[in-house]
Amino acid sequence: KAGVTQTPRYLIKTRGQQVTLSCSPISGHRSVSWYQQTPGQGLQFLFEYFSETQRNKGNFPGRFSGRQFSNSRSEMNVSTLELGDSALYLCASSTDRGEDTQYFGPGTRLTVL
């Protein structure tokens, strides 16, 4: 079974631009979560989508948004990029419940100049 895939793997943008990251979950997984990882901050939860609906949301500004398609693929968008948005963005998929194991993709490394 193929794992979680994320595209692109690396991205360089400048301040003020916007960016869209893509995530394809494991086949059959309907829950997709997004995390931001920065040095020393661990994994900060952004949001979770389930059946095309945002089910959970972390404490990030409205510049961060996402969506999920009917095939469970998900996209994350960051508008008006700031230097502090430079991070590794990880996508994770799971079947449904909280105790189900989340499977992570390799991440997208975003650098904002």
Added chain:
Amino acid sequence: DQQVKQNSPSLSVQEGRISILNCDYTNSMFDYFLWYKKYPAEGPTFLISISSIKDKNEDGRFTVFLNKSAKHLSLHIVPSQPGDSAVYFCAATRSGGSYIPTFGRGTSLIVHP
């Protein structure tokens, strides 16, 4: 307010010895705990989990201990191997629903040959 804390940012251990990684949590509603391992340039991978109905779970060289009264869990790796060198994340969640795991900031383990 960090609900899951990994107070040691790094740990250095000799090959063949025991590695002990610690994690504390504050939310008494958490009843399911997970450990993930992360290599550079890769997403976290699930290592081992434990439910609050148990106080120990073992999988090969990896054992997780849970002390509910102290709200503390630890991951023991015996014997440690150089390939275990990675960042280890502790996560806590609530079972039975659409709860998102809360992650600690991670502990970087270095196993010296």
